[in-house]
Amino acid sequence: MHYDLIDLRLFVAIAEARNLTRGAERVHLAPSSASHRIRALETSIGASLFAREARGVTLTRAGEALLRHAREVFARLEQMHADLAPFAQGVRGHVSLWANTHATHSFLPDDLSRFLRRSPQVSVSLEERTSPEIAMAVARGEVEVGVMADDAEGVDVELIPYRADRLVLIAPLAHPLAGVASASFAQLLDYPFVMLHAGSAIHTFTMNAAAALGRHVDVRIQVRSFEAVCRMVAAGVGVGMVPRSAVTAGMAGPPLAMVALAEGWARRDLKVCIRRRAGLSRFAADLVACLAEGDGVPAGG
Incomplete structure (x- = not known):
């Protein structure tokens, strides 16, 4: 196949305008030139990509497929430009960091802010992933640094203590579980849940934990942050399972009941995950050193 980005931009413009002439105008081409390019494409x-009609054009099945892929191509190009822009502005280093939901929403914002103030010549790309995904990606060399909660058994990586925390049940003060000292995860499953969005690491973990018990989670609502989980729980929407640090971080709003979880996996000590210290780039080593400054600090007592 022979075509270029101009052809793809023209195709997308025509598809969105549903008219060849108006699409050509969007990319500053004459209608005759646009028609020739589309025929060549x-x-x-x-x-055939378009079905020609009296008042314009509509996409064929092939056209719909191409439009989907063309939009993905341009989205990736924009991301590439965004990734390269810092280098034009004097940034001399870059570190890829993957972290689980817990770290991303609790400790990393402050720690990364401190690191970037110290190292203005470095940029960081942060992606939220599950702990097993992080361990495998670090072991394969896809990312230099990860922050995770599991022990990475069977994966050849080095783990450095980062922060100590644990998952807890949160519930409205009038909830039946609010007065107990501790509860099992199975008990939580008898009630509707407020959860982080599907695709978040803690969502995946919770669903897998329920499946291991042969149970399902009654998800009443999904939100985008631990703060939103706490607010929804306080409003009586359901119960939640969040890191203790998310509840004790000076949250405003109605008070919540916080109940310990009996499961051993509720302890979520976070660890920095790397392949080998000696193999880190200077910028990644600086980031690891910055994160390790919080070594073993308990969250919320």
Whole structure:
């Protein structure tokens, strides 16, 4: 196949405008030139992309497929430009960091802010992933640094203590579980849940923990932050399972009952995950050193 980015931009413009002339205007091409390019693109692909109608054009099945992929191409190009822009502005280093939901929403914002103030020449890309994904990606060399909660058994990585925390049940003060000292995860499953959004690491963990018991989670609502979980629980929407640090971080709003979870996995000591200290880039080593300054600090007592 032979085509270029101009052809793809033209195709997307026509598809969105549903009109060849207006689409051509968007990319500053004459209608005759646009028509020639589209015909050449269809010949190269071997399929018609548009059905011509009296008032414009509509996409064929092939056109719908190409539009989906073309939009993904341009989204990736924009991300590439965003990733490269800091280098043009004098940034000399970059570190890829993967972290689980817990670390991303609790400790990392402050710690990364401190690191970036110290190292203005460095940029960091942060992605939220589950702990097993983080361990495997670090072991394969896909990312230099991870922050995770599991022990990475069977994966050849080095783990450095980062922060101590644990998952707890939160519930409205009038909830039946509010007065107990501790509760099992199975007891929580008898009640509707407020959870972080699907795709978050803690969402995946919770669903897997329920499946291991042969149970399902009654998800009443999904939100985007631990703060929102706490507020929804306080409003009586359901119960939640969050890190203790998320409850004790000076949250405003109605008080919550906080109940210990009986499961051993409720202890969520976070660890920095790397392949080998000796193999880190200077910038990644500086980041690890910054994160390790919080070594073993308990959250919320």
